[in-house]
Amino acid sequence: MKYTNINNNLFIENRKRFNKNLRPKSLAIFNANDECPQSGDQTFPFKQNADLFYLCGIDQEQTILLLFPDCPNPLYKEVLFLKKTSEHIAIWEGHKYTKAEARETSGISTIFWLEEFEGLLPSIIHYADNVYLNTNENDRYVHTVPYRDLRFAQELNQKYPHFNYLRSAPIMCDLRMVKSAIEVQLTQLSCDITEKAFRRVLNFVSPGVTEYEIEAEIIHEFIRNRATGHAYNPIIASGKNACVLHYNDNNQICNNGDVILFDFGATYGNYNADMSRSIPVNGRFSARQKAVYNSVHHVMKEATKLLVSGTIWNDYHEEVGKIMEAELVKLGLIDRHDIEKQDPKNPAYKKYFMHGTSHHLGLDVHDISNRYTPFQAGNILTCEPGIYILEEGLGIRLENNILITKEGNIDLMKNIPVDAEEIEELMNVN
Template sequence: MKYLPISPDLFINNRNNFVSRLKPRSIAIFNSSDEFPRSGDQTFIFKQNPDFFYLTGIDQEQCRLILFPDCPNPVYKTVLFLRQTNENIAVWEGHKYTKEEALAVSGITAIFWTDDFENILHSIIHYAENVYLNTNENDRYSHKVVYNDLRFIKKMQEDYPLHTYHRAATIMRDLRAIKSQPEIELTQRACAITRDAFVRVLKFVKPGVAEYEIEAEIIHEFIRQRSTGHAYTPIIASGKNANILHYNDNNQVCNDGDVILFDFGAEYANYNADLSRSIPVNGKFTQRQRDVYNAVLRVMNEAKKMLVAGTIWNEYHEEVGKVMTSELIGLGLLTKHDVEKQNPAIPAYKKYFMHGTSHHLGIDVHDFASRYQAFAEGNILTCEPGIYIPEEGLGIRLENDILITKGGNIDLMADIPIDAEEIESIMNAH
C-alpha cells in the first residue's frame, strides 16, 4: 500500500461497535473482495471490500474474518484468515502480509491461513444460533455479477441449513455513516491531496490543452502524495461535454472561451474525496459564465447551511430546489409562469439541475447509509449543485465535502479555491 500505516485502534473500535449490536450467540463472517478478471490472464487492480476493510484494515485478497463474541473457545472470538504466501507468489506478485504485520494493522491476535478457515469454522459454528453474513446493500447498486459474498452465502446455507441467518449490512449501514475521528482525518488527507491537484491544474490549463493532459496532471499529483489513485473515474468535461453528467472520455481539446467542469477526487487509505469545480479555459469568465457560476455558488452556500444534524433527506432536496428555482429565474432560464404550471413530481428546475445535491462519502464515494434517516453528527456529505445549459454549451457544478458536527458543519474543502476571482487570479499568476 502506498498510504502510511493507520493505528489499529480504528479497526478495533469498529469491531467492538459491530459486535455490540449482534444478537446473543451470534457469529459474523466477512470476506475480502474477489479478484475480478480483466482479460486474458489479467485481473483488475484489487479493491478491498469496504466492510472487510472497515473491520480489519487488511488490504489484501483471499482473506476472511470471524467475529463470535460468545464463542466458548476464547481463541476464536475474533479470527483473521490470511492468504498464505510462498516463494512462487513472492516472485510473481510480491510481498503479502505476515501474521505479525497483520496483527500490527488489525489489532487481531488470532491469525490463521485461509486454508484453515473451513476446519476452524466447523469446530465453532454449531455453538452459535445466529449467523450474520454480508452483502452489498447499497441502494444505488444492482448486482449483475455473482460476487464472493453471494457465493459464500449459498455455501453456508447449504452446509448449515438450520442456523438462523441475518444481514450484517443493516448494522454496517448505521455504523459506517457515522465517521470517527481517524476516519475524518483520513478523509481530510484525501481532500488535501485533491486540493493540491486542483491548484496544479489551475496553473496548467490554457487554450489548446487536452482533457487527458489535465487528467494526467491530476493523477501525477495524487500518486506523488501516496494516494492510491482516483476515488472514481475523473470527469474533465470542457465546453458542451459538461452537460454529460458522467462524461469521462476526457479526449477533447479545451477551447478558448469554454468552461471546463471537473469532478475528481483522491483516494487515500480507502477513504475518498469528491470535488467539483468549473474553470474558464482562458483564465477569465465571460459575464454570462460568471453569472451562472455565482448562481451555483450561492445555491451551494445555502445548501451547506442545511447540512446539520436532524435534516431530513427529501426535505433538504426540496428546499435546495426552491433556492435553485429562484436562481434559474434570475438567470432567465425559467419564468415564474414555468414554476406556477410545473408538475410537482418533476419540478421545472430539474430541466437545468437534474441530479441530487448530496450523498454520503466515506470508504465508498457513494457511501453506505440510509437515505431515510436524518443527517447526524459524524456524517460526511457532499454538497454539489449544478446548472447545465446545453443550448449554451455551458455546464457549471461546484462540490465540497461537508462534515456534520455538534457545533454545526465543517467544510473539509474550505481551503480549495472556489470564488471566481480567486480562480482567475491563480490561473493568471504565471
C-alpha cells in the same frame, strides 16, 4: 499500499461497536472482494470490500474475518484468515501480509492461513445460534453479478441449513454513516491531496491543452502524495462535454472561451474525496459564465447551511430545489409560467439541475446510508449543485465535502479555491 499505516485503534473500536449490535451467541463472517478477471490472465485492480476493511484494515485479496464475541473458546472470538504466501507468489505478485503484520494492522491476535478455513469453521460455527452474513445493500446498487459475499452466503446455507441467518448490512450502514476522528483525518488527507492536484491544474490549463493532459497532471499529483489513485473515474469535461453528467472520455481539446468542469477526488487509506470545480480555459469567465457560476456558488453556500444534525434527506433536497429554482429564474432559464405549470414530481428546475445535491461519503464514494435517517453528527456529505445549459455549451458544478458536528458543520475543502474571482486570480498569477 502507498498510504502509511493506519492507527489500528480505528479497527479495534469499529469491531467493538459492531459486536455490541449482535444478538447473543452470534457469529459474523466477512469476505474480501473478488479478484475480477479483465482478460487473459489479468485481473482488474483489486479494491477491498469496504465492510471488511472497516472492521480489520486488511487491504488484501482472499481474506476472511470471523467475529464471535460469545465464543466459548477465547481463541476464536476474532479470527482472520489470510492468503498464504510462497516463493512463487513473492516473485510474481510481491509481498503479502505476514501473520505479524496482520496482527499489527488489525489488532486481531488469531491469524490462520486461508487454506485452514474449511477445516476450522465447523469447530467454531456449531457453537453459534445465529450467523450474520454480509451483502451489498447500498440502495444505489442493482444486483447483476454473483459476487463473493453472495456466493458464500448461498454455499454456507447449503452446508449449514439449520442456523438462523441474519443481515450484517443494516448494522454496518448505521455504523459507517457516523465517522470517527481517525476516519475524518483520513478523509481530510484525501481532500488535501485533491486540493494540491486542483492547484496544479489551475497553473497548467490554457487554450489548446487536452482533457487527458489535465487528467495526467491530476494523477501525477495524487501518486506523488501517496494516494492510491482516483476515488472514481475523473471527469474532465470542457465546453458542452460538461452537460454530460458522467462524462469520462477526457479526450477533447480545451478551447478558448470554454469552461472546464472537473469532478475528481483522491483516495487515501481507502477513504475518498469528491470535488467538483469549473474553471475558464483562458483564465477569465465571460459575463454570462460568471453569472451562472455565481448562481451555482450561491446554491452551494445555502445548501451547505442546511447540512446540520436533524435535517431530513427529502426535506433537504426539496429546499435546495427551491433555492435553485430562484436562481434559474434570475438567469432567465425558467420563468414563473414554467413553475406554475410544472409537474410536482418533475419540477421545472430539473431541466437544468437534474441530479441530487448530496450523498454520504466515506469508504465508498457514494457511501452506504439510510436516506430515512436524519443527518447526524459524524456524517460526511458532499454538497454539489450544478447548472447545465446544453444549448449554451455550458455546465457548472461545484462540490465540497462537509462534516456535520454537534456545533454545526465543517467544510473539509474550505482551502480549495472556489470563488470565481479567486479562480481567475490564480489562473493569471503570471
